[in-house]
Amino acid sequence: MNTAPRARTEPPAPHAADSHDLIRVQGARVNNLRDVSLEIPKRRLTVFTGVSGSGKSSLVFGTIAAESQRMINETYSAFVQGFMPALARPDVDVLEGLTTAIIVDQQRLGADPRSTVGTATDANAMLRILFSRLGRPHIGSPQAFSFNVASISGAGAVTMERAGRTVKERREFSVTGGMCPRCEGRGTVSDIDLTQLYDDSKSIAEGAFTIPGWKSDSWWTVRTYAESGFLDPDKPIRDFTEREMRDFLHREPVKVKVEGVNLTYEGLIPKVRKSFLSKDVDSLQPHVRAFVERAVTFAACPDCGGTRLNEAARSSKIGGIGIADACAMQISDLAVWVRGLDEPSAAPLLTSLGRTLDSFVEIGLGYLALDRPSGTLSGGEAQRVKMIRHLGSSLTDTTYVFDEPTIGLHPHDVRRMNDLLLRLRDKGNTVLVVEHKPETIAIADHVVDLGPGAGRDGGTVCFEGSVGDLRAGGTLTGRHLDDRASLKEAVREPSGVLEVRGADANNLRDVDADIPLGVLTVVTGVAGSGKSSLVHGSLGGREGVVSVDQSPIRGSRRSNPATYTGLLDPVRKAFAKANGVKPALFSANSEGACPACKGAGVVYTDLAMMAGVATVCEECEGRRFQASVLEYRLGGRDISQVLAMPVAEAEEFFGAGEARTPAAHAVLRRLSDVGLGYLTLGQPLTTLSGGERQRIRLAARMAEKGGVYILDEPTAGLHLADVEHLLGLLDRLVDSGKTVVVIEHHQAVMAHADWIIDLGPGAGHDGGRIVFEGTPADLVAARSTLTGEHLADYVGG
Numbered sequence: 001m002n003t004a005p006r007a008r009t010e011p012p013a014p015h016a017a018d019s020h021d022l023i024r025v026q027g028a029r030v031n032n033l034r035d036v037s038l039e040i041p042k043r044r045l046t047v048f049t050g051v052s053g054s055g056k057s058s059l060v061f062g063t064i065a066a067e068s069q070r071m072i073n074e075t076y077s078a079f080v081q082g083f084m085p086a087l088a089r090p091d092v093d094v095l096e097g098l099t100t101a102i103i104v105d106q107q108r109l110g111a112d113p114r115s116t117v118g119t120a121t122d123a124n125a126m127l128r129i130l131f132s133r134l135g136r137p138h139i140g141s142p143q144a145f146s147f148n149v150a151s152i153s154g155a156g157a158v159t160m161e162r163a164g165r166t167v168k169e170r171r172e173f174s175v176t177g178g179m180c181p182r183c184e185g186r187g188t189v190s191d192i193d194l195t196q197l198y199d200d201s202k203s204i205a206e207g208a209f210t211i212p213g214w215k216s217d218s219w220w221t222v223r224t225y226a227e228s229g230f231l232d233p234d235k236p237i238r239d240f241t242e243r244e245m246r247d248f249l250h251r252e253p254v255k256v257k258v259e260g261v262n263l264t265y266e267g268l269i270p271k272v273r274k275s276f277l278s279k280d281v282d283s284l285q286p287h288v289r290a291f292v293e294r295a296v297t298f299a300a301c302p303d304c305g306g307t308r309l310n311e312a313a314r315s316s317k318i319g320g321i322g323i324a325d326a327c328a329m330q331i332s333d334l335a336v337w338v339r340g341l342d343e344p345s346a347a348p349l350l351t352s353l354g355r356t357l358d359s360f361v362e363i364g365l366g367y368l369a370l371d372r373p374s375g376t377l378s379g380g381e382a383q384r385v386k387m388i389r390h391l392g393s394s395l396t397d398t399t400y401v402f403d404e405p406t407i408g409l410h411p412h413d414v415r416r417m418n419d420l421l422l423r424l425r426d427k428g429n430t431v432l433v434v435e436h437k438p439e440t441i442a443i444a445d446h447v448v449d450l451g452p453g454a455g456r457d458g459g460t461v462c463f464e465g466s467v468g469d470l471r472a473g474g475t476l477t478g479r480h481l482d483d484r485a486s487l488k489e490a491v492r493e494p495s496g497v498l499e500v501r502g503a504d505a506n507n508l509r510d511v512d513a514d515i516p517l518g519v520l521t522v523v524t525g526v527a528g529s530g531k532s533s534l535v536h537g538s539l540g541g542r543e544g545v546v547s548v549d550q551s552p553i554r555g556s557r558r559s560n561p562a563t564y565t566g567l568l569d570p571v572r573k574a575f576a577k578a579n580g581v582k583p584a585l586f587s588a589n590s591e592g593a594c595p596a597c598k599g600a601g602v603v604y605t606d607l608a609m610m611a612g613v614a615t616v617c618e619e620c621e622g623r624r625f626q627a628s629v630l631e632y633r634l635g636g637r638d639i640s641q642v643l644a645m646p647v648a649e650a651e652e653f654f655g656a657g658e659a660r661t662p663a664a665h666a667v668l669r670r671l672s673d674v675g676l677g678y679l680t681l682g683q684p685l686t687t688l689s690g691g692e693r694q695r696i697r698l699a700a701r702m703a704e705k706g707g708v709y710i711l712d713e714p715t716a717g718l719h720l721a722d723v724e725h726l727l728g729l730l731d732r733l734v735d736s737g738k739t740v741v742v743i744e745h746h747q748a749v750m751a752h753a754d755w756i757i758d759l760g761p762g763a764g765h766d767g768g769r770i771v772f773e774g775t776p777a778d779l780v781a782a783r784s785t786l787t788g789e790h791l792a793d794y795v796g797g
Helices: 056-073 117-121 123-134 222-226 242-250 268-277 286-295 311-315 323-328 331-339 344-362 379-391 411-426 467-473 476-480 531-539 568-579 639-643 647-653 662-673 690-701 720-735 747-752 776-782 786-795
Strands: 022-028 036-041 045-049 094-096 101-104 152-162 165-175 188-192 254-258 261-265 296-300 399-403 430-434 446-451 460-465 496-503 511-517 520-524 545-548 602-605 613-616 708-712 739-743 755-760 769-774
Touching (some): 036 430, 045 056, 045 411, 056 094, 056 399, 056 430, 056 446, 101 379, 117 123, 117 379, 188 268, 242 268, 268 286, 311 323, 331 344, 344 379, 379 399, 411 430, 411 786, 446 467, 446 476, 460 467, 460 476, 467 476, 496 531, 511 755, 511 769, 520 747, 531 545, 545 690, 568 639, 568 662, 662 690, 720 747, 747 776, 755 786
Parallel strands (some): 045 430, 045 446, 101 399, 399 430, 520 755, 708 739
Antiparallel strands (some): 188 296, 254 261, 602 613, 755 769
């Protein structure tokens, strides 16, 4: 027996690869970040909190995710990079430990008329393959079921060299597509009201056109018609001959010369269709959208019945169900139908399709249909649709970046979203979430709180650590994390009712409702229960109703709070009056613009496939205006100094003294009322957070005259502390004699209501009914609905 002492084994030294467990950020200065440095643990769920505008998105999306994407793009060849968006390096000293970032943000899905939920998630692609294999009668390949592919055929002689001889052969080709030829795959046809396009009592020379943007000196529009030679520009349109009218309205595209320049002339109707109707109506600028809604009538295509597909594609069926029927089903029902198909030859395809459809249900979108246009989805729905493709992914050690994934979710659904975030983390991924909801903050492994304020007062890390330490940390988020609103002791009495009778839009089931006047009404229910259909569909178009929905505000990098809210108009007029000059001088987009940067304040240099570089204009030093314009003063300030003011300072400036301008002061007061007193008037809209954009839109719409205000989830993007501010604004609106109707999931807003209308009990065809009407106290006492249970838990009932 060997009794020799056994040698002690030293624990193995840690592997060098195991030391990369942190994402290190040093000296981040994107937007309002002030030299932010921090360490983020990998393979953990980190939640970034802070008031709206504190710098959360600048850190997570503008710094970490942006640099990860830029570095991945640089791995491609220069040729490939030339086809990709050029990304500049974020303003940061050091970024270490980055992994591949997958960004799931709230950007709306493409608003192309042919884009649907099915095309955006690959579900349609799998359905097309399924019908091409199993559909009877068999009509062709998967593209025969695609409403984006037209059926075409052709024949002709082909000349080729063969064995030193020139040979001609007759060739034929055909492509079998599924596109409806009448509506070209859009599902709708349009009828144009010609009286909205022109005044037929005038000639073209007299300015007959009433189309937005069609100016008399425009080469591409009015002058092409006036100088084409097909029409008499001095004759009233009503006096055109039959041939002139045909050329004016319907002529096929043809080249013409206008003052020696080659231009394309085509009839007015096809030109208007191409210019205005080839895009989704909701993506157009407001004044153009108003024109389209006034001039164009849309109806379901009579040939395809709105299915977008031609007759052949509609005729092929599986068990009596066509592809159009399948796409029109509620996704939860479609998943059941797919699971019921027993076809061994397509088993892998059926498994993959079933998994994708189950992901929709799991993520709370089972009420959608695959033929739902993607442009009609809310920001929260769009973000969850983007998540579909990642739920079954086998990738690990990836960084997933989410922007408020709980937006638009009922408290009942927030729990499911939290489970999905934890599942991504447990597969070995780093999950970064920008979020305000306490329920999601509570599941974080690590919390980063930015602030302490917004805009200039934010941009620093106030706290890093666990949720428990956050509660004891004393930051604004920590203090409000356990806030719970209490029910009102007394509710307001209504002064009358707005009647809704027989509402049947979308999934509503002949709903009758009485909306009380003069009080705060909150409409609740799970996502897809019919809230927006009831409120926007039944009240939105009525006279005196101001509707503030979730559609995103649009604007270029030249747009800012002053231009968007209409504030700049009275300011320019005040400057012009004080100095005896034209108002146009005080617009950076007009006569007063710096000639070097054209009013942008920066000069952009295009570096081909490399990121473009923006440098501060040397001539105006970033002030955007000509030096001569900056000599004009109002109240001792020039126009660039006024645009650099925060809203709160500008409100005081235009409220009294030499610069007193009531019209400007009224706009600024509305901006302050929605909690945007820290924003500078000239800050580009492209740099605003989601919550800031929501509130700036609310401030702009509050200027409209109306007795009823409809707000769609106004707490979206708001910090816990800002919700209290919003409740004060809603109270002030009601106390001033307005009726306020709010679609909302936030329990604090429900508790603050005078009246609640709860829809459900479920989503899609499981919803569409009113399951409760009454006061919040009655809802809590009854606990008869999902909303009642969650509200009772929230207020401690």
